[in-house]
Every structure is written in structure tokens, then in C-alpha cells.
Amino acid sequence: MTVVVQAGNLRQVYRIRRGIFREPAQLQAVGGVSFAIEAGKTLAVVGESGCGKSTLARMVSLIEKPTGGTLTLDGSDAVNTPAADRRRLRQAVQLVFQNPYGSLNPRKKVSALLEDPLAINTSLGKAERRERALAMLAQVGLRPEYANRYPHMFSGGQRQRIAIARALMLNPKLLVADEPVSALDVSIQAQVLNLLSDLQDEFKLAYLFISHDLAVVKYIAHEVLVMYLGHVMEQGPKEKIFARPCHPYTQALLASTPGVGPRNVRRIVLKGELPTPLDPPSGCVFSSRCPYAVDRCRAERPLPVPVDGRIAACHFAGQFLESGFPEVRAPDNVSLSG
Ligand SMILES: Nc1ncnc2c1ncn2[C@@H]1O[C@H](COP(=O)(O)OP(=O)(O)OP(=O)(O)O)[C@@H](O)[C@H]1O
Ligand SMILES: [Mg+2]
Structure with missing residues (x-):
């Protein structure tokens, strides 16, 4: 099996300013986390609020550079990335957030939201971009006419489907999902989880899935990582841990x-x-x-x-x-x- 992402002793320490006369404090948000995720597999990270889940997500999705440790994504060093690999790595990992409303530009139609990543990163023509956007809409279970609507015209579950579709437009290898269903009703949660699971099978996606809800984790995970105050408490196959x-x-x-x-x-x-x-x-x-x-x-x-x-x-x-x-x-x- 192909390992898509591998983290070795990843750390994040923030410096917190405490006024001009005092030394900044050091806050260790993530204190040395290691894991590997294979194509088609899900690693779920669980733990209470503030344990470092989102910090881990930001490091793995290349938004924040770790203070220490190693990160290999799609075969390349993702901490000190050679310039030639940067663009490819940025496309290889995509993020889905808890609140799709915040991550979807309200002034853009769904068609533009889905086509923009292609316009920026590929040389595909207008017609081809439209075709791919419509195909992706169908993949996430939305009707083609929705392409002409704006994000506010959708329900929470539909908006999360759009956010997922957008994340997948550039064929990523890894999807980092930070509490992607936490804001949804339980019945809608199940539908979105099913969709994520179908898409994973279809595209052999690796997921780093963050959740504080163990019922959700039990449903979606292959491997589980339990965190407390930035440290790993227990980590391994879902069956063993549950x-x-x-x-x-x-x-x-x-x-x-x-x-x-x-x-x-x-x-x-x-x-x-x-x-x-x-x-x-x-x-x-x-x-x-x-x-x-x-x-x-x-x-x-x-x-x-x-x-x-x-x-x-x-x-x-x-x-x-x-x-x-x-x-x-x-x-x-x-x-x-x-
Ligand atoms: N940019 C930052 N600067 C300083 N401290 C930060 C920063 N980001 C996060 N922290 C701190 O790091 C710790 C971990 O935060 P993080 O957001 O990763 O937790 P979390 O597990 O995602 O929590 P939640 O379940 O509430 O989303 C917290 O104590 C938080 O206050
Ligand atoms: Mg968080």
C-alpha cells in the first residue's frame, strides 16, 4: 500500500506575548505526534477541546510550518519543500472545515467555486472546466442546476457537499477534515459521512479526520489517535482501541x-x-x-x-x-x- 502522508514527532510551539516587560511564554500545542496514512485509509484524531487537533490539521495541510519534526507528503519533504515540489504538494492536500459557510465565498456561484481551482492551477479551457465541475457536483450527490446558485441558497449538509467537491477538484491525495460534520444534524451527518466514505473508495483518498465525537470516529476511522494536551495517549487500529x-x-x-x-x-x-x-x-x-x-x-x-x-x-x-x-x-x- 502507498503511504500518502507520514509525520514523525511533529511539534508546534507558539510564543505567547505577555506584555512588554515579560518574556513571551511558550505554549506547546502539539508535542510530538507520529503517524502514517495509506491511500484509501482514514486516521481519526480525537480529544477534548484545545488538545491540538486543529493545530495538527494546519501543519499537515501545510498552512503552518511545524516547530519540529518531519512531514512527508506524497513522497516529498513537506517541511523544507524544494521549490519544484511546492505546487504539487499544495494540490496534494486539501482541507474541509467544520463551517462550510465560512470557507465558501458567498459572492461566487457554485460553478465558479468549483472551476476557480482549475482556472488557477491547470491549463484546462472553459468548457472542460465546466464539464469537470458538473461531474464533481454529481459525484457529491448534487444536481447540475445547482451550479448556478450561491452558497446561501443551500442547507448546511448541501454546503458541506459543495466544500467537499471544491476540495476534490484538483485530485488531492489527502483530505484533512477538521470536524467536518460537527455542525450538522445527526441525520445529515450520516449522509455526509457516507459520501466521504464513498469518495474515499472511488478516489483512494487518504483522510486525516478530526472529531471530538467518538460515534463519528467509530464509523469513519481505520486508525485512531487519541490526544490530550498535545500528546498522544493511545494510537492504533480502530477495532483494538474501541x-x-x-x-x-x-x-x-x-x-x-x-x-x-x-x-x-x-x-x-x-x-x-x-x-x-x-x-x-x-x-x-x-x-x-x-x-x-x-x-x-x-x-x-x-x-x-x-x-x-x-x-x-x-x-x-x-x-x-x-x-x-x-x-x-x-x-x-x-x-x-x-
Ligand atoms: N495561533 C496560535 N497561537 C497561540 N496559541 C494557539 C494558536 N493556535 C492554537 N493555540 C493554542 O494551542 C492549543 C491547541 O489548540 P487547537 O485549536 O489545535 O485545539 P483543538 O484540539 O482543535 O480544539 P477544539 O476542539 O476546540 O477545536 C490551545 O491551547 C490553543 O489555545
Ligand atoms: Mg479545533
Whole structure:
């Protein structure tokens, strides 16, 4: 299988200004994420608000240069791209956002929205561009007469279909979708997810799919990457992760979404509030909210290591996998030998 995109230890650190007399603070939004996505496959990234999902999406779609790490797209270096490859790489990856209304120019008809990328990037004539735009409209399940309408004349689901059609006009290899169905009604979500899945099969597209909704992830993903405060907690094949998570954070997420995790899933209630990435907990970044955290967790950051066909960053992942998650007790009483 062809690997379309490969990320190695991707990092993004923002400098936050704090007034003229203070040093800028460093905010690590993404702290070292690695993955590969093959043609025709979907990697879904999940995690709470602020964990770095959109930052990752911006790096992978070449909008933002990473602070560190490597990114290879369609066989070429996408961080320090040779000038000769830049145009090709920009076309190889396209983005779809949560809010299609914001990403579609309201003053342009659908025909122009779809034809513009071809006019700018190819030498196709007017008639050919129109033909391709109409063919793509049909691909995304919209009628040809819609070509003459403006974005505001469509429903949310239809607008997202237009945004997807536009993203596909230049035959990308990778589609980065940042919460593409989160703003839609549940029934419409299913239709758009089906469409994405059909298009993936037809064009052998790789998807980086960002969502906070595990039901959506369960439907669309092949591989899953669970993030917390910019770090990978657990990562691997969807079946493994949904059937038997081995990181307490994954378990907590699964338990909070009815019907997606294993039966009789132990409910883990997260303690306290989400910390700020400006001042992350020492050791394991999840330790301040993990009901199983012991001194070692607060002292020593667990590295992501292979556990049963997936990767987990938890000192006790092996134990959780073997014996499940124990009943949650007061943190001081928890005895876990590491
Ligand atoms: N341009 C920026 N400058 C400074 N900080 C930023 C910037 N972009 C994002 N951040 C910070 O980086 C962290 C990750 O943000 P990001 O938008 O990637 O999270 P997210 O997982 O997409 O969240 P959400 O689910 O709310 O969309 C947050 O703490 C955010 O405040
Ligand atoms: Mg986001």
C-alpha cells in the first residue's frame, strides 16, 4: 500500500506575548505526534477541546510550518519543500472545515467555486472546466442546476457537499477534515459521512479526520489517535482501541459516549478541570485528571510504547489491558505497582 502522508514527532510551539516587560511564554500545542496514512485509509484524531487537533490539521495541510519534526507528503519533504515540489504538494492536500459557510465565498456561484481551482492551477479551457465541475457536483450527490446558485441558497449538509467537491477538484491525495460534520444534524451527518466514505473508495483518498465525537470516529476511522494536551495517549487500529482501550483517558472518552465502547465499560470520571497547555502537569500530562495516577506518573512522563498491536503512553497500559480498569477509588488508596 502507498503511504500518502507520514509525520514523525511533529511539534508546534507558539510564543505567547505577555506584555512588554515579560518574556513571551511558550505554549506547546502539539508535542510530538507520529503517524502514517495509506491511500484509501482514514486516521481519526480525537480529544477534548484545545488538545491540538486543529493545530495538527494546519501543519499537515501545510498552512503552518511545524516547530519540529518531519512531514512527508506524497513522497516529498513537506517541511523544507524544494521549490519544484511546492505546487504539487499544495494540490496534494486539501482541507474541509467544520463551517462550510465560512470557507465558501458567498459572492461566487457554485460553478465558479468549483472551476476557480482549475482556472488557477491547470491549463484546462472553459468548457472542460465546466464539464469537470458538473461531474464533481454529481459525484457529491448534487444536481447540475445547482451550479448556478450561491452558497446561501443551500442547507448546511448541501454546503458541506459543495466544500467537499471544491476540495476534490484538483485530485488531492489527502483530505484533512477538521470536524467536518460537527455542525450538522445527526441525520445529515450520516449522509455526509457516507459520501466521504464513498469518495474515499472511488478516489483512494487518504483522510486525516478530526472529531471530538467518538460515534463519528467509530464509523469513519481505520486508525485512531487519541490526544490530550498535545500528546498522544493511545494510537492504533480502530477495532483494538474501541474493543479494549488500555489508556485511562481513552477509557474515559469511550465511557462518556453511550454505545461506542465495549459493553459494561467501566465509567471513569475525570477529576478536576482540563489544565492549560501553558502550564502542563509534570510527568504524564494526564496525571492531574487520571483516577489511577500515582507518584511515578507525576514524576516520569510515559513514552508511547507498543502494547498489543497499538501504542499507548501510560506506565500501566499493560496492566490495564490484562486486568481491565479497576474500580475507581480515592487517589491515595490506589495501589498500582509499576
Ligand atoms: N495561533 C496560535 N497561537 C497561540 N496559541 C494557539 C494558536 N493556535 C492554537 N493555540 C493554542 O494551542 C492549543 C491547541 O489548540 P487547537 O485549536 O489545535 O485545539 P483543538 O484540539 O482543535 O480544539 P477544539 O476542539 O476546540 O477545536 C490551545 O491551547 C490553543 O489555545
Ligand atoms: Mg479545533
